[in-house]
Amino acid sequence: MSHIADFHVGYEFASIRFQLQPQEVALYLQAVGESNDLFQQQRFVPPTALAAYALRGILHEINLPPGALHSAQEMSVSRPVTSNEAIIFRAKLTRNAVRRGWRFVSIDFSGADEEEKQIIQGKSTVV
Secondary structure (H helix, E strand, O other): OOOHHHOOOOOEOOOEEEEOOHHHHHHHHHHHOOOOHHHHHHOEOOHHHHHHHHHHHHHHHOOOOOOOOEEEEEEEEOOOOEOOOEEEEEEEEEEEEEEOOEEEEEEEEEEEOOOOOEEEEEEEEEO
């Protein structure tokens, strides 16, 4: 199994294609305490849910150790995404450094629809 130290800056993760089902969105909304009916009525997926589900696969690939903290997130979204809509995520490792005994890992990511129109882009940092 790979360890985070084995991944170099510039490493491109395998693309991830997924569709969030309405029940997954409902569980996410419940977990974060979101009660706005717009998400349920219009079947919109919160942008943070898109990023969370996409990064979940990437973070498993780099085999983060127990105790890793998600310390920062930046993202922009160009349009709403509905549940059952397929999104293809791509990501690249942009930082993998150790400072004062702490490892800092940053990942730039983007997501596009099946017509290859970019929907979301961002950066996530884990310590």
